[in-house]
Amino acid sequence: MRAIRRTDTKPEVALRRALHHQGYRFRKDYRLDLADGKRVRPDIVFTAKHVAVFVDGCFWHACPEHGGKPAANAWYWEPKLRRNVERDRASDAALQAAGWDVVRIWEHEPLEAAVTTVLAALASSRAPGAARRGTARPGDDDKPGSPGIPGVAGEPAGGQRSG
Ligand SMILES: [Zn+2]
Numbered sequence: 001m002r003a004i005r006r007t008d009t010k011p012e013v014a015l016r017r018a019l020h021h022q023g024y025r026f027r028k029d030y031r032l033d034l035a036d037g038k039r040v041r042p043d044i045v046f047t048a049k050h051v052a053v054f055v056d057g058c059f060w061h062a063c064p065e066h067g068g069k070p071a072a073n074a075w076y077w078e079p080k081l082r083r084n085v086e087r088d089r090a091s092d093a094a095l096q097a098a099g100w101d102v103v104r105i106w107e108h109e110p111l112e113a114a115v116t117t118v119l120a121a122l123a124s125s126r127a128p129g130a131a132r133r134g135t136a137r138p139g140d141d142d143k144p145g146s147p148g149i150p151g152v153a154g155e156p157a158g159g160q161r162s163g
Helices: 011-021 074-097 111-123 128-132
Strands: 044-046 051-056 101-106
Touching (some): 011 044, 011 051, 051 111
Antiparallel strands (some): 044 051
């Protein structure tokens, strides 16, 4: 999903780069197949820790600060944006039901705040895969060949590069 107005630095790209530079490894745009055939594709997925991160565009996801509805064609935009938000909440609920921690970051949030939010979620992760690791070095997350995760059958996204 693409925002209408973008700066050159996409917020999710900047966030991925910052996390990668700090030694964290994750999947990007990784599809998760949840119960009832529900599929979600978070922007950043820490599969071992069961943390899913979305970077939400202010317009498309109706940010309270910048998500003002367009005056023109409100009949068109309002239901569309409302559906987006409803889908977001449904995705959150499905992920949480499957044991995922969901992190949502607005694209307007400063990068440092976004990184802090993600790291806090990783630190408080309740995922069994995270607790089993005695030495929780950041770089240990999501090594290839880690044990499969019940309820996740996404295709292997080769998204390990920093971009
Ligand atoms: Zn905003």
